[in-house]
Amino acid sequence: MRELRVLHVAQPTTGGVAAYVAQAAAEQLRRGWHVAVACPQDGQLAQWLRPTGIPALPWRAGRAPDLHTLDEAWRLRRIVREFAPDVVHLHSAKAGLAGRLPGSRRHGVIFQPHGWSWLAGRGMLARASKAWEKTAAPRCDALICVGDGELRQGQNAGVRGPLIVVRNGVDLTRFNPAAPAERHAARLALGIPADVPLALCFGRRSRQKGQDLLLAAWPAVLTRCPQARLAIVGDGLTETGPQPGSVSFMPAAADPRPWLAACNVVVMPSRWEGLPLSALETLATGRSLVATAIPGLTEVVTPGTGALVPAEDPEALAEAVAERLAAPDLADAEGAAGTRAASAFNLTETLDQLCALTTAVAAATRPRATSKQTSTPVAGGH
Structure with missing residues (x-):
């Protein structure tokens, strides 16, 4: 298999999601893959990527869905078209929305909510978010839950699709007890x-x-x-x-x-x-x-x-x-x-599982480059 091309997409540029994206991208670069991250340029994510040489491709996007969401989706499609990835890995709700709107695609798609979108809303917004996740889940080739609790929440809400658990991990060489x-x-x-x-x-x-x-x-x-x-x-x-x-x-x-x-x-x-x-x-x-x-x-x-x-x-x-x-x-x-x-x-095990899943998605979806056929999910549960 030739060198994988992976594009991570994230709107959060601080906190746990940004840290996860930086760690995943760095590990994939270490394996010889061609990796880039589409994200807003403020916050810490672009700064963390700079020393690694991983491109932080400018993607203007707000945290919540609004009247600009369609423009954000079109901007993301242009980035994807120019980078031509084998796999697009969408992190958190906004990337999951912009990257899974209807339309043809020639790449694999992984979505990782890092916490279901409906949990942040109330009333009609929560119901709309849950309906969207149920509709959009089958448009992924893999939907990663970061823990068993997140998997059960999705299943209980009626989300059906290629759900799989890849638990978050911590760098045990960096975080250890202080003397x-x-x-x-x-x-x-x-x-x-x-x-x-x-x-x-x-x-x-x-x-x-x-x-x-x-x-x-x-x-x-x-x-x-x-x-x-x-x-x-x-x-x-x-x-x-x-x-x-x-x-x-x-x-x-x-x-x-x-x-x-x-x-x-x-x-x-x-x-x-x-x-x-x-x-x-x-x-x-x-x-x-x-x-x-x-x-x-x-x-x-x-x-x-x-x-x-x-x-x-x-x-x-x-x-x-x-x-x-x-x-x-x-x-x-x-x-x-x-x-x-x-x-x-252990973060090492998390990244190994993530890379194995990404490789499987790429292998299963590469025929799209010529046939545009719909891919078969690589993961069907936990």
């Missing part, structure tokens, strides 16, 4: 006193990530741990909060490892997730994790590695966070268990 000296140095660099209990919540501030629930819970945490501090690290944050003296709003960190080393517990009060890289990074660095009991997080937080609490329940969230801030030995023991559990989410 006491490293933890002390991280706190010193971040301006956090050595004896202050610290809770960390990191990720783009949004309804999805549930920072509002954590802020609602925080006063109850302080009644039990008056010295505790909370760091909310991510884009779009403002200097507001119920406890200005104990809550810090920080911009997104290019490298989350110092924050992970410095904290006692990581809190993820999300309303929905795929299988978040930040949770896997928390496990790998040996931090206790308090998270909501939703698909994607229930696969990560297992007995002994932290606590699962009901979604939309600030009281239960406060109790679980306060328990670990008040008992550092408990948090440390859970962190050690998390490090052992992280071995089940």
